[in-house]
Amino acid sequence: MVTRKEVAELAKVSEATVSYVVNNTKNVTPEVRERVLAAVHKLGYRPNMIARSLVTKETRHVAMLVDNLKNPYYCEILEGAQSIASEAGYIVSVLSIDVSNKKSVMELASRGVDGIIFAMGSEKVDNYLRIGPPCVYVGENVYMSYQKAIDDMIGCLVEKGHRNVAMLCGIPLDQDNIRYQNFVEAINNHGLNLNSRLIVDACSGGRTDEAEGARAMTELLARKEEFSAVYAINDLMAMGAMRVLREAGIQIPQDISIIGCDNLSILRYLSPTLSTMDVEAFHVGRSLMQLLIEKIKEEPLSSNTIDASFICRESITEARK
Amino acid sequence: MVTRKEVAELAKVSEATVSYVVNNTKNVTPEVRERVLAAVHKLGYRPNMIARSLVTKETRHVAMLVDNLKNPYYCEILEGAQSIASEAGYIVSVLSIDVSNKKSVMELASRGVDGIIFAMGSEKVDNYLRIGPPCVYVGENVYMSYQKAIDDMIGCLVEKGHRNVAMLCGIPLDQDNIRYQNFVEAINNHGLNLNSRLIVDACSGGRTDEAEGARAMTELLARKEEFSAVYAINDLMAMGAMRVLREAGIQIPQDISIIGCDNLSILRYLSPTLSTMDVEAFHVGRSLMQLLIEKIKEEPLSSNTIDASFICRESITEARK
DNA sequence: CTGAAAGCGCTTACAG
DNA sequence: CTGAAAGCGCTTACAG
Secondary structure (H helix, E strand, O other), rough: OHHHHHHHHHHHOOOHHEHHHHHHHHOOHHHHHHHHHHHHHHHOOOOOOHHHHHHHOOOOEEEEEEOOOOHHHHHHHHHHHHHHHHHHOOEEEEEEEEOOOOHHHHHHHHHOOOOOEOOOOHHHHHHOOOOOOOOOEEOOOOOEEEEHHHHHHHHHOOOOEEEEEEEEEOOOOOOOHHHHHHHHHHHHOOOOOOOOHHEEEEOOOOOOHHHHHHHHHHHHHHHHOOOOOOEEEOOHHHHHHHHHHHHHHOOOOOOOOOOOOOOOHHHHHHHHOEEEEEHHHHHHHHHHHHHHHHHOOOOOOOEEEOOOOOEEOOOOOOOOO | OOHHHHHHHHHOOHHHHHHHHHHHHOOOOHHHHHHHHHHHHOOOOOOHHHHHHHHOOOOOOEEEEOOOOOOOOHHHHHHHHHHHHHHOEEEEEEEOOOOOOHHHHHHHOOOOOEEEEEEOOHHHHHHOOOOOOOOEEOOEEEEEEEEHHHHHHHHHHHHHHOOOOOEEOOOOOOOOHHHHHHHHHHHHHOOOOOOHHHHOOOOOOOOOOOHHHHHHHHHHHHHHOOOOOOEEEHHHHHHHHHHHHHHHOOOOOOOEEOOOOOOOOOHHEEEOOEEEOOOOHHHHHHHHHHHHHHHHHOOOOOOOEEEEEOOOOOOOOOOOO
16 A cells, blocks of 8 residues: 555655645645645555544444344345445444344444444344444434334224234334334224234344244234234234245235235235335435434434335235125 | 553553553463453453554455345345354455446555455456455355256256246356356257347346346347246346236246246245245355455465255246147 | 644564 | 564644
8 A cells, every 4th residue: 555655755745745635634835736636646545544543533434233134124224324324435334233242342342433323123222322432223313103104004904804903023012112002002093902912022032034923923823813914013024924824824815914014125026915114214224324424423413203104015905704 | 442551551561561461462471461451351441453453454344345235145145254254353344336436445445454355246346356455256266156056957947848948147148157158058958949039138237136137027028039937147136027027917937937046035935936046145155254364364265166056946837838 | 835743552573 | 571662654733
């Protein structure tokens, strides 16, 4: 790598002056400026960000923590975050992290990341906060509201004659499980009865992937309760659940209607196409990154609520009489 | 952040000694060692990696470049790479990059990444190499062989009575399109005739996503050639193609059998389940990262060939008479 | 407008 | 075994 020193020598100026023109941080006579720029160009000089970081204390490197890299939902969040990040000269690293592994978060701090995006549910975040760099997550300044989407979904089901709607929770009920609360409200709103035996709580690990969807659905079936529709807390779980249903010889949607959440692009290729809720992940990613930059620069914080919207597809049909 | 200086003061040793014990890089009397360790612990000291990097010239930060973050294939590669990386104390950042954007690669160099994994096809890599840090990609030391898988696939199709097999290439034919070559060989091996009108070349952009699959399939249908099976260069393209077929009222697999490549975990949730080739993406990711570390450390390079294997699922059936 | 100098937090010969 | 010192490549008051 060519250093500032070489540029200074070639341009016959001091090293400081090179910094001044490269960073545009001080007035410099046009001629000197030209000389430096020419040297920079000729040598292909690029400032060493490591050295710069050591003094400025900023790396323009942020980390995004997810609990399951394979969930395409996070890819969209990431793309949203990167779209803002790259404009602002930031780079974002995704790390798949087992929740409760404080150590790796500490390591990020020692690497000097300027900030952290917690992309997993806000329920899992608390422990980490306050250590090290600024953090953002959905649930503080950037909010996600599922209320209308869930209400619309229940409304749609009721209209089609469904009375018993199950839920696969994904997130433990003892935590701040807003989607569960919205679900209960919606059930009440539409005059249904809540049957707690149709609510399948999360497993202890707190995963929300296909395997957990399968597990939860298996448990639900074992309970031998009557139900004609299931709402899973995300699409991956819904897909796992669909598979279990299919293997049990239960037809979707004729026997059971099913709804997921996240609107993964993949859903349109399933058969039946899966009903879901659009959560505008890309938008969420953008908002989180935006907020993080504001926190880093200690600017006034913006606030943003994103509304999920219900999407009805083939996986929902009239309930059997 | 607590610095080495504070540790030194607390432990009543020189700053150098702190480094010696933290890095375990020199003999130190047990007592001194204890004192230092105690201070480190008490203060929660972690070496500033930025400062360290400035002198050691290594950041233990590598970048992985992909052409479509949304392809779950890359997520698996990433997970494989990270599994090796984290053992070795490396962190890997994924960047979605528009090929031919040399600038961003240069920026990575100025950020001091120790190496780069090019996860997109090796066809797209050439331009970048030789600039900056060590690079790895499939096609050098880590090889992917599709030969057997493609031959098995054609064998399977022939056995089921297929005579006219189309291919959606994804990668331009003028580039080093090994899968196309393997396809041609397999066609010949099994006594079929190659009909070049059944080969749909990539679009100029060189994308390989659902949209490109849809585009290619639309083009194929427009050619009005007879065919009973289609091989798409990856699963995403196959899914896009499936959709076009379905919308055209063509049944899968009764009218057309279809095969993808990558074995995305999602495929088992499609209906019909999609035949594909397992490319062991996780394994590929591990091998690439392994190789990259060897290059970085200037160790002897390992070499590794990964064989894809054909997976026959519901999307293949007997050809119509 | 320009530059000499201190300092960011480390590593690592070198000397004692 | 221990530490003083140079140096990694930058930024940025400060002085001229």
